Amino acid sequence: MNMLKLLALDRFTLLLVAMVxxxxxxxxxxxxAHFFNVITTIAIAILFFLHGAKLSREAIVQGIMHWKFHVLVFAFxxxxxxxxxxxAKPVLLPMLGQELYWxxxxxxxxxSTVQSSIAFTSVAKGNVASAxxxxxxxxxxxxxxxPVLVSVFILGKSEHEFDPTSSIIQITLLLLLPFVLGQLFRPLVYPHMIKVxxxxxSFDQGSILMVVYGAFSSAVVAGLWNEVSWQTLxxxxxxxxxxxxxxxLLAYYLPKVFGFNRKDQIAIFFCSSKKTLASGVPMAQILFIGQPLxxxxxxxxxxHQIQLMVCGIIANRWSKQNPDE
Known part of the structure; x- marks a missing residue:
């Protein structure tokens, strides 16, 4: 029963599929669609305000001193x-096509992700503060x-002009500014957040579901499913x-090679192996204007779904091991 529960799709995964x-x-x-996009933008800004309000400043101070840990995660x-x-381009480009390879x-x-990296690290008894x-x-x-990487390696080589500075400003206003405001107002907001x-x-997940629905709506109107076959999927x-x-495999063995302790190895593994859907979809809306979103x-x-299911199984297994194993 436990294994079946681990392998089962969670509610959020099912809702993502439902939105598609x-x-x-x-x-x-x-x-x-224009009105829906405006509402979605507001929801995303509120979402990152809440992310900022969740983050403990004590955890930041405690974790930021562990610079070797952060360098390795950043490198991954x-x-x-x-x-x-x-x-992987020589293999993936002919296999998936240009847009999917992009x-x-x-x-x-x-x-990386924020919530799931921290949650899995906590379950597996790793270094939560550093995570x-x-x-x-x-x-x-x-x-x-x-935005800089997208500019250099994707849109910089396309036919469309792309200004990374403008995109960075938009991302800063939509994501970073609300996050900073959330930090500033944390003493007022966080006590109410922990009560509900x-x-x-629900708001966290609902915001992402809205973005996914809007993105796929635009893609379907533009003929997405005429271009992506089940074989390609x-x-x-x-x-x-x-x-x-x-x-x-790299995130599991390299921390051992560099001599990190068990708790650090766990945190590095979960922080290094994941990519964020919560930040990724809003960024894509800004960076890929006029592209098949x-x-x-x-x-x-x-x-995102594969990493959550695999990390859930691994975190559950590690949680049952002794610290020295």
Missing amino acids: VLASFLPVSGSA TFAVFPILGLL GFLFMCFLP VCSASFSNIIGMFIT PRLVK LLLVLACSVFLTVIM GMIVLPIMIF
Whole structure:
């Protein structure tokens, strides 16, 4: 029963699939799509305000001193992932096509997750303080690094002109500014948030579901499912699975080679092997204006679900081990 529970899709995964199905049959379009996008933008800004309010300043101070830990996680997130994604181009480009490969590469350029990295580290009895600091720092710095990487390796080589400075400003206003305001107002906001954890979680997930529905609606209107076959979709799932396996093997063995202790190894593993859907989809909306957005975000959606299921199983197993194992 426990194994079946671990392998089962969680509610959020099912809701993500439901949004894709809903957008496939009932896409929002025209003036309704414009209004929906405005509401979604406001929801995302509130979401990152809440993220800022959740983050403990004590955890930041405690975790930020562990600089070797953060350097390795940063290297995985913004060096190892992109390098492997670029090296895989001769295989992935003919297999997936240009737009899906762009989406796959965009996924490699994204920062790590925050909530799931911390949650899995906690379950597996790892260094939670460093995980909090590293995952949060990854998301903040990613708001600047991801647009630059996209500019150089994706849109810089396309026919469309792309200004990373403008995108960084938009991402800063939409994601970073609300996050900073959340930190500033944390003493006032956080006590109320902990009283309604289910409401906060529902808003968190609901915001992402709105973005996914809007993105796929635009893609369906533009003919997404005429361009992506079931065979291509299965190949994308296979590519994400193989890629995650390679990353996880590296994230498991390299911290041991560098002499990190058991708790640090666990935290590095979970922080280094994941990519964020929460920040990724809003960034894609800003960075890929005029591009096939549904195909761009499809790889990160699939990778996100695979990483959650695999990390859930691993975290549960490690939680039952002795610290010295």
